[in-house]
Amino acid sequence: MNSRTWIAVAALAAGLLGITSCAQDSTKSQAVKNSPVTVESTGQDGVSRVKVTQRAAERLGITLAAVRSDGSGLALPYSSIVYDSEGLTWVYTNPEPLVYVRARITADRVEGETAYVTTQLSVGISVVTTGAAELFGAELGIGK
DSSP: OOHHHHHHHHHHHHHHHHHHHHHHHHHHHHHHHTOSEEEEEOSSTTOEEEEEOHHHHHHHTOEEEEOEEOSSSEEEEGGGOEEOTTSOEEEEEEEETTEEEEEEEOEEEEETTEEEEOSSOOTTOEEEEESHHHHHHHHHTTTO
16 A cells, blocks of 8 residues: 555545444433432432432332321331441432422331331321332442
């Protein structure tokens, strides 16, 4: 090959690499735009709102249960409790469809599948019973 051929091959290769690079950058920004999970600050220290798409909620298998009072205190499914790295206990509330907010709780005792808590949760508020660990990971950015 002569030098003109090499220059033409190099220019073609550089052009193809540039096109591929642009396509990858476009895909990355689109993936962020169309993310199945969005995390927004609530203004509370270290607590965020986690919004998921309907499809993400289905894939995570998110289920809910209502906080209830049975005369012994506020009761909720033990499966709704998540523990942070300091051993503090939390639940994810569901203030609106597909939106989850972590709320600090204090577990008083656990009896079988039921946890009794002393906290500011209201009777009837929905808490996540399946998928809370995944929401916690998404909120903290684990796996990014």
